Structure formats: C-alpha cells, structure tokens
Amino acid sequence: MSNEVLLLLSILIIYGSELLFFKLFGKYGLYCFTSIATIAANIEVLIVIKAFGMEMTLGNVLFASTFLVTDIISELYGKKEAKRAVNLGIATSVVFIVLSQWWLLYIPADTDFAMPAMKTIFSNTPRLMLASMIVYAIVQRFDVWAYHKWWAFTEKRFESKDKYLWVRNNGSTLISQFLNNLLFTFGAFLGVYSVETLISIVISSYGIFIVTSLADTPFIYLARKIHKKLNLCV
Secondary structure, three states, X not given: OOHHHHHHHHHHHHHHHHHHXXXXXXXXXXXXXXXXXXXXXXXXXXXXXXXXXXXXXXXXXXXXXXXXXXXXXXXXXXXXXXXXXXHHHHHHHHHHHHHHHHHOOOOOOOOOOOHHHHHHHHOOHHHHHHHHHHHHHHHHHHHHHHHHHHHXXXXXXXXXXXXXXXXXXXXXXXXXXXXXXXXXXXXHHEOOEOHHHHHHHHHHHHHHHHHHHHHOHHHHHHHHHHHHHHHHHO
C-alpha cells in the first residue's frame, strides 16, 4: 500500500476514531483522545516519508486531530472546556517527556534488546517535544480564541448561532495550523537545516495541513449531530 493511500486512510481512521470516542464517552472521550494524539504525534513526527512528490514528517493528521478536538468542544461545550482540553494536552506532553527520558537512565541487562532502539527514538525527542509542547500551548490557545472570534462574527453577520459552522471551524484551524507549522519547524530544526530548507518545509507541510484542516469539516458537523442525538436520549 502506498504512502499516499495510507495518509488518506489515516484521516478517515483518526478522525473517525475521535468521533467514536466522543459517541462512547462524550466530552471525556475527547479529553482522552487528546492525550493519545499528543503522545503518538510526538513519536510519529520523528518518521520522515516521501509522499505526493515531497518529503514530510508524519504526525500531521494526529496533530490536526487535536485542533478538531478543541473545535468540537468549543462548539458544544464552550471556551472554558476547550481550554481544559488544551491544558490536558500540555500536561500529557510534560509527563511523557519526563518518562521517556527517565527510561534512558536505566542500565539495561545483557539480555535486553529494546534499549538501543529506545535510545535511538527518545534521545532525539527532548528538543522536538519541548518545541512541540510550547508551540502546542501557544497555537491551541490561539485556536480556541480564534474559533470564538469567528463564531461572534458569523452570529452577528448572519444572525444565527448555529449556521456557518464551517466558517469558524476552517477560519480558526487554517490560521492556527499555519502558525503551528511555522513555529514548530523553526523551533525544532533551526540550526539543523538552513533557513531556505526550513522555509521549503513550512510551505510543503502547510499544503498537507490545509488538506487535513479542510477534511475535518464533515466530522465536526457529525459531532454536533451526535451531540444532539445524545441529548435527546438523555
């Protein structure tokens, strides 16, 4: 199976899993999914693949799914609960950084086979994860703020609190994803690659983020529909 097909399938699987968590566990399922996505994305971002004619790091869809979480929570539960999801993601990152570095302090037994692989993976993660955590904290808070600013605009402009969900969803996420891409790329790789290379990475990566951001639109509509059904069943 090609990388392109796997990436497209990952959008359906990851976003679909997010909705499943929401349907089964409500907003607490979304909080749980944020923790899973934050940890997994910080590991997956270490993998570099070639797809659609360009080299890219993985983790794009998982990172994008955390924006979908905050948008769903903002839409259905309000700004305060969305900020709680962001804080949970930050706390998860901090704990995972500490644990992953603590594991490397142990002296492995002669029969151990896992430590070399663990060192290969996690010895490179502190800078990446620290950059990711700082950028996550900045950009996710911005996304929550921007979502509600767009919401105030659409409600005032179209005199409806429910209509034009796609405007506030995409309006906040597309800007937030650009900031996320720009800040993370330079924070994680400045000094490792040339500025010209970093700019190229930002441009090519943002193309992927545009796709993942637009692709989450049907899922936030489905989340609102699920929420209404769950309320009717209560």
